[in-house]
Amino acid sequence: MTTPIRLTVFAAAASALALGSAQAQGEADRSEWPESFTVGTASQGGTYFAYGSGWANLVAEELGLSGGAEVTGGPMQNMALVHTGDAAFGMTTMGPAAESIAGENPIAPGLEMTNACAIFPMYQTPFSVTALSSSGIESVSDIPDGARIGFGPAGSTSDTYFPRMMDTLGVEYERRNGGWSDLGGQLQDGLLDVIAFAAGVPVPAVSQLEVQTDVNIIEFTEEEQQQLIDAFPVSQFEIAADTYSTLEEAARSVSMWNFAIADCSLPDSFVNAVVDVVMSDNDRMVNIHRAAESTLPENWDRNQVMMWHPGAAAWFEENAGADIPDDMIHGG
Incomplete structure (x- = not known):
């Protein structure tokens, strides 16, 4: 298993590389974006790796960044990697997420992993x-x-x-x-x-x-x-x-239910753009993996466990009519 590398920050000049929805983001917004990102998935041969590799590549291409999937131990380790900032993004299920937030993750018993925020629904x-x-x-x-x-x-x-x-x-x-x-x-x-x-x-x-x-x-x-x-x-x-x-x-x-997660400290505009790439064209996601048939905006309410990243919450409020309570939004 390889270990995801902590992200670095790059200059706003990279905004010229943005494609698609990212063109709507101003240079000031992109000035704090990472130049690369990692998505924690699971083992090869499983759905997490196929699905995660696909959306990582899609986001990297659309936003003009370097990004990809990392083989990991799955949801529990992804919660730990995202919480510590060793991975920008990851994927988890509601059960392991709840246990991790409560400090019951076996990787780090007693550590309440509250720096991993929900960003979009994946599938069951x-x-x-x-x-x-x-x-x-x-x-x-x-x-x-x-x-x-x-x-x-x-x-x-x-x-x-x-x-x-x-x-x-x-x-x-x-x-x-x-x-x-x-x-x-x-x-x-x-x-x-x-x-x-x-x-x-x-x-x-x-x-x-x-x-x-x-x-x-x-x-x-x-x-x-x-x-x-x-x-x-x-x-x-x-x-x-x-x-x-x-x-x-x-x-x-x-x-x-499974949800994609992000380091809660990532810039709001960056996470908002990532969510827009994934959620705005379901056909592309289904082409990546059939399980993405459930990767739909209306499934935002399947998360009753994790705090939302503010950038993701804003996307669902603006595009899916989501009514996310302030106390379920990180920093809200």
Whole structure:
């Protein structure tokens, strides 16, 4: 894993490079903008990396800056990196965000990570289970005691919540961690029995597995779904039948919302321009990843956990009719 580099400030002359919506920003606004930026994502083979790389490149191109994605441990680490300023932007889910703000992030226990601000809604993360068809595992109740389950990178949303979910559902397992692509290879090689994915769909690693072998995408029963809703910060979700070639009908799941986050100290005009690039043309975002079908202005209200960056709040108030309370805006 590489470590994102802290951003530097560059001269207002760079404003001449701006494209698209950035042309509306004055030189004075751009004088404090960073010359480069990093977006904390997660492991390769997961939705965070594909989605995050895409919007980082889009923003860099449109704003005339140098920017890109960094492989990280996922939402928990992204909260830490953004809070400390080691990454300008990141991506997180509501559960890890709430735990981080409360000082319960395992990376830095006791540190209240309040310098990570919400900037735009991304999509819902479904929790789903995948096994090889040859395993005979077709339901959660089929998972044998002692099954080797891959829960994703340590500290990821999946690793944070899915083991607890399996405990709730009475599954006994051996816990394994790793990047999604690596875990997919281990499943195919028989080194794992199950992968418990928490990632936007379609998950690249699952799509790749489908090409190479026969898999079972396992849905929760109605009872299991309700157990999880009662115990965790998740809601009902269905994985559409056309998400994977393996599915013949929608699969019952639960999900948690994801938001893009930013260092709260970044200039308002910069964050406002970033949000404008991402939110003003949903077709471009969907071309990056299908999960972006939910990256819509009207989903601003899915954040009930994090303070908003002032520049992002202004964009949603002006363009989406958002009514964001002052006490939910950083510095408000």
